[in-house]
Amino acid sequence: MTISPVTVDNFRSRIVSSDEMIDNAVRPETASFEQTLLSAFDKMNSKQQAADSLAQRMIVDPESVDVHDVTIAMAEAGLSLKMAQSIIDRMIKGWNEITTTR
Numbered sequence: 001m002t003i004s005p006v007t008v009d010n011f012r013s014r015i016v017s018s019d020e021m022i023d024n025a026v027r028p029e030t031a032s033f034e035q036t037l038l039s040a041f042d043k044m045n046s047k048q049q050a051a052d053s054l055a056q057r058m059i060v061d062p063e064s065v066d067v068h069d070v071t072i073a074m075a076e077a078g079l080s081l082k083m084a085q086s087i088i089d090r091m092i093k094g095w096n097e098i099t100t101t102r
Contacts, residue, residue, distance in 0.1 A: 005056075040087075044080040051077035 051073040058065045 041084065044077075044084050047073070047077045047080045 051070075054065055054070045054073050058067070058070050
């Protein structure tokens with residue numbers, strides 16, 4: 001019995017912008033808010049996937065992975081997720097304050 005790995009589709013590949021996308025590698029200061037946010041989510045996702053990969057390798061072959069590397073990867077993934085949650089919460093709060101007329 002084989003367990004197939006869980007894969008996450010890269011949602012950025014399906015996003016089409018109305019104007020030409022600016023190459024962030026060349027000029028990161030001209031990146032739009034959308035591009036910056038999507039890039040941050042991609043980095044967070046890659047940290048989550050790296051931590052999952054290390055944890056699976058540790059379960060399958062414990063001698064191939066250092067326990068400290070797994071712990072560090074899981075801590076980085078958890079921290080990046082908490083930061084993303086905080087940013088999303090603040091964005092929603094800011095949007096609600098903008099749309100609410102007092």
